[in-house]
Amino acid sequence: MTKKNITRNKLSNKLPKPDARQALLTTRRNAKMARSAHAYVRGNTSKFYEWLDGIEGHALPEGPAIWICGDCHTGNLGPVADAQGRVEIQIRDLDQTVIGNPAHDLIRLGLSLATAARGSDLPGVTTVRMMEAIADGYERAFDEAAGIADIHAEKPEAVRVVMREAVRRSWRHLAEERIEDLEPTIPLGPRFWPLAKSERREIETLFEKGSLARLATVLRGTGDEADVEVLDAAYWVKGCSSLGRLRYAVLLDIDGAAVEGDDLCLIDIKEAAQAAAPRYPGVRMPRDNAERVVEGARHLSPSLGERMRAARLAERAVVIRELLPQDMKLTIEQFTRDEAMKVARFLAMVVGKAHARQMDSAERKAWLTELRRNRSKTLDAPGWLWTGIVELVSSHAAGYLEHCRRYATGRDD
Known part of the structure; x- marks a missing residue:
């Protein structure tokens, strides 16, 4: 085991385990909203x-x-x-x-x-x-x-x-925010928590599907034949509204060759729950919440909608999208x-x-x-x-x- 992996394992042991997330997230959300x-x-x-x-x-x-x-x-x-x-x-x-x-x-x-x-x-x-x-x-x-x-x-x-x-932002800017070291990993800490082994297996299985692998390759023009490998994944502690839902950051390698900026892809997996916003009676919308989110994005924000896919993970509806360096919040x-x-x-x-x-x-x-x-x-x-x-x-x-x-x-x- 490398020195880096030993350090990572020690850090992982100090961070919340999956069954302890909910209480900590509730505390964090209440503090943020206050x-x-x-x-x-x-x-x-x-x-x-x-x-x-x-x-x-x-x-x-x-x-x-x-x-x-x-x-x-x-x-x-x-x-x-x-x-x-x-x-x-x-x-x-x-x-x-x-x-x-x-x-x-x-x-x-x-x-x-x-x-x-x-x-x-x-x-x-x-x-x-x-x-x-x-x-x-x-x-x-x-x-x-x-x-x-x-x-x-x-x-x-x-x-x-x-x-x-x-x-002005490039992959390097995104990497500096999310990824560290020569072997790209998602840095564990306040924003990223370790996964259970079952969560990691489910995520790896998810990206074995051709339709989801193509989400990462289509923006690079590498074609459907390019290999997609999950390099790392972590639970993403992000936002108030996602409390209690699945939220993961996933780092992919696109071609399986030397790992460089152009070969890497950072994916956001977010659980889609029932909307609180009222819909008009009698209108037809996708019953699956992830499909609803993707369809709404295609109509309201085409630039984003074309980079999103609906899927199932751990029997829950999730929305999957690639994060681009230019995606920023207007604060x-x-x-x-x-x-x-x-x-x-x-x-x-x-x-x-x-x-x-x-x-x-x-x-x-x-x-x-x-x-x-x-x-x-x-x-x-x-x-x-x-x-x-x-x-x-x-x-x-x-x-x-x-x-x-x-x-x-x-x-x-």
């Missing part, structure tokens, strides 16, 4: 829909039946690369995707931005203007008279910064007044484009007409959008403080 109101919003999709349904007198317009994100907060948008390496800001997390009401995505985005504005200590007037910017940006995606120039409007500085970084925790409006308008336009591409001309026109109805003299945004966000900000603020109380006292009452 850090800020915005983190609490991002980690509480089910509460969002419970509180949305509970708003007195709440009535949303019924938009066209399309695939929606279902969890459209700022952290779920960011740079995404397609198979040719082109990078675009798109929706990057589709766990909650369903065929449902596009108004839900707009309100979820508005709540996320309004919470971020409060965290940036911006005045309430700025939040009002942000809601108007959201309405304006979203509507432009449906307005054929606006033209291509408006849809591809200048990106705000916060977006341009992350885009510049994404475009917006603090911004100025000027940035707030620009970011709100741009992100709403991104969501609008994802919705609009699924509609024909008549549907886009009818939805735009609905969006522009019932404007007041004091707010250039739909009344239902403003009312819903005001109520939800209040509900989430109370829920966040209650969560912090339970976390601080170690109680779950």
Whole structure:
């Protein structure tokens, strides 16, 4: 046994075993959600829909039946690369995707931005203007008279910064984040925990299937005949919403020859659970949750959808995708007044484009007409959008403080 393997085994013995993961993940999630109101919003999709349904007198317009994100907060948008390496800001997390009401995505985005504005200590007037910017940006995606120039409007500085970084990134950058040493491995530690032998066997068996092996080879043009070998795998401690679900990082070697950057492939395996987002009654969607996620991604974020596959692992539905260096999260925790409006308008336009591409001309026109109805003299945004966000900000603020109380006292009452 090499010195490296001895060190790795010692480290593995100090990290959580599979049967101890759940309690530690719960503690970690509670701590993460207690850090800020915005983190609490991002980690509480089910509460969002419970509180949305509970708003007195709440009535949303019924938009066209399309695939929606279902969890459209700022952290779920960011740079995404397609198979040719082109990078675009798109929706990057589709766990909650369903065929449902596009108004839900707009309100979820508005709540996320309004919470971020409060965290940036911006005045309430700025939040009002942000809601108007959201309405304006979203509507432009449906307005054929606006033209291509408006849809591809200048990106705000916060977006341009992350885009510049994404475009410059290569496999080396991804490897520096995830992989170490000359023999590529996934470094065990706070983010990556050891697997049970049964988990490792199941993952290796999974990539013996030709359809999944091709997911790794297709982006490199190596052809179906290329060998795919699992070099390493680990449990991935990632995100609030994946608590208790299967989540693995898998390192593949594509051709079986000398291991170099171009030969390596980092795969994300994520369990697909039942969506909390409500779907329209009577619509047809894949019954398998992983197939639902992949289908939603193909409609909402084609660059991502073409890099995803649905599969079964340990009798559970999982989504498998290759991680590319350009895939990044758009992190917006603090911004100025000027940035707030620009970011709100741009992100709403991104969501609008994802919705609009699924509609024909008549549907886009009818939805735009609905969006522009019932404007007041004091707010250039739909009344239902403003009312819903005001109520939800209040509900989430109370829920966040209650969560912090339970976390601080170690109680779950």
